[in-house]
Amino acid sequence: MKNKYKSWITGIFLFVGICNGMAQNDSISDFSWSANVDLMSRYVWRGQQYGTGPSIQPALSGTWKNLTIGAWGAYELVASGTQETDFYISHSTGPFTFAIWDYWSYxxxxxxxxxxxxxxxxxxxxxxxxxxxxxxxxxxxxxxSYFFYGADHSKSIYLELQYAKSIQDAELLLFAGYQAKGNYYAEKAAFVNLGCTFSKPIALTERYSLPLILSLIVNPDRQRVQLVAGIRL
Incomplete structure (x- = not known):
C-alpha cells in the first residue's frame, strides 16, 4: 500500500514535467500556471482551527485543458504547531469537478x-x-468530499453548499458545511462550518492593489465563532 501511494505521488510530478514540456511546445495555448501566497491571521478549514498563530499559505498549480495538478500548504509563522502540505489532481467537465486530495499534516x-x-x-x-x-x-x-484512506478511520463525509455574489469590485461567498458521516469534524452528524467570506482589492498605488480577505466562521457543534483576516500576494 505504501509503495502504491509513493507511485501515485511520483506520477503527479512526472505529469507536471510532461505538461511543462508541452507548454514549451505545441500545447502552450492549453497550459497555464497559477501561484499565490495568502497571509492569514489564523488557519481555519471547514470550521476547524489548526494552530494558534498567523499562517502563511502558498499555492501552486498547473492546468492543461481541463486537468489541474497543484500543491497547497499552511505553515505557522510564530509557533511550532501543526504544519500542512497538500497535493491534488482535479478534472473539470461541464458543471462538475472531480478531485483527489492528499492532505499531509505534521x-x-x-x-x-x-x-x-x-x-x-x-x-x-x-x-x-x-x-x-x-x-x-x-x-x-x-x-x-469523502476521506477514503488515511488517518481518519471513520472515513468522514463532508458536504458544503456555497453561494457566490459579486458586489461591484468585491466578492461575497456564503457557505454552509455539514458532516454527514464519521467523526473527523464532530462526534456526530452536525453543521460544523457556517459563515461568509468577503474579498476586495485594496488599492495601494494606481497600478497595484492588494486583495483583502475577511471570513466570519461559525462552528455550531463546537459553539465557536471566529473572524479571520488575510491578504493575498
Missing amino acids: SETGTTDFFDYSENTTSHLLEAQVQVSGNEKLPLSLLG
Whole structure:
C-alpha cells in the first residue's frame, strides 16, 4: 500500500514535467500556471482551527485543458504547531469537478515522514471530491468530499453548499458545511462550518492593489465563532 501511494505521488510530478514540456511546445495555448501566497491571521478549514498563530499559505498549480495538478500548504509563522502540505489532481467537465486530495499534516516536534502511508501510522488523509457548480443566474455550488484512506478511520463525509455574489469590485461567498458521516469534524452528524467570506482589492498605488480577505466562521457543534483576516500576494 505504501509503495502504491509513493507511485501515485511520483506520477503527479512526472505529469507536471510532461505538461511543462508541452507548454514549451505545441500545447502552450492549453497550459497555464497559477501561484499565490495568502497571509492569514489564523488557519481555519471547514470550521476547524489548526494552530494558534498567523499562517502563511502558498499555492501552486498547473492546468492543461481541463486537468489541474497543484500543491497547497499552511505553515505557522510564530509557533511550532501543526504544519500542512497538500497535493491534488482535479478534472473539470461541464458543471462538475472531480478531485483527489492528499492532505499531509505534521508537527515539527513529532514525526515528519511524508512517505509513511501505512494506514495505522500515517498522518496523510486521502480525499475524493466532487463539486457541481451553477451559473451566473444560479451561483450555487455543492461540494461532496469523502476521506477514503488515511488517518481518519471513520472515513468522514463532508458536504458544503456555497453561494457566490459579486458586489461591484468585491466578492461575497456564503457557505454552509455539514458532516454527514464519521467523526473527523464532530462526534456526530452536525453543521460544523457556517459563515461568509468577503474579498476586495485594496488599492495601494494606481497600478497595484492588494486583495483583502475577511471570513466570519461559525462552528455550531463546537459553539465557536471566529473572524479571520488575510491578504493575498
